[in-house]
Amino acid sequence: MAPQIALRDIHQATAPSWWPLAPGWWIVIAVVVAIIALAWFLRRRKIRRIRKLEAMFDDAVDAAPTPAAQVRAMSELLRRAARRRQREADTFEGETWLRFLDGGYKAPVFDSDAGRLLVDGAFRPGVDETDVRALRDIARRRFIEWMQR
Template identity: 45%
Template sequence: MIGTSLPLRDVHLPAAPGWWPPAPGWWLLLAAMLLVLLVVVAVRVRRQRRRRRWESLFEASLAAAAGPAARIGMASELLRRAARHRDPQVALLQGEAWLRFLDGGQGHDFSEGDGRVLLDGGFRREVDDAPAARACALARSRFIGLMELRR
């Protein structure tokens, strides 16, 4: 039997692994990515809800005030409350220093613009509706900004 030769074949490699089901590491990576996405969505939804609550608080407070002068006074009061949460010393600012704080380094809408009416508009007997509405719109955006900075 020495003369009988067996046909030799090359080494057979196993088939490449399929893509499904993924290895456990891929499942962990997918779970971690989903968890991060869930946290990001939850934080965004929470911020939007808080912002809507602050907007409705501001609007309801202004709606309860009778007349433009009272609305300006209420807007000023809400701004002082929001500023007090950020820094208790800020609520003690008066006059131009208060307006510069409200500008917040983003223009001069309060110190040189429509927001100047917040200085004494709440104490005036009569205030025109248009400047009061513009000042309240500025106050609303600054109020929301101050509340978002609050932690």
């Protein structure tokens, strides 16, 4: 008979811990952090650019002494922005210009009361300041939209 072999109890190995993470998880975390940082940086840059454009628009309009001159300044800024979108856009006049400015909007914004100031408001002797303020809001929005592209 064979001598008795001393047997020991079988113990299972300890389960792997979640910490420290495997190298693949570190790579995934690094990529996610890099994407978040890049998105934050690009968003901050876009906001800074929008603020500069807003300041440029406001400074140019505020520098005009009269409401008619403010309308003229807004028209000039819109024509500069329109040229970035379509090369011959700065030559449009009257209804064609207003329809071009309304392009992309569901409802006509510039072909309405305040927007019509762009056609003849710069040449009128008495331009209402409330109309100029209303035009300023829509012109500023369109200017920034076109200058961002």
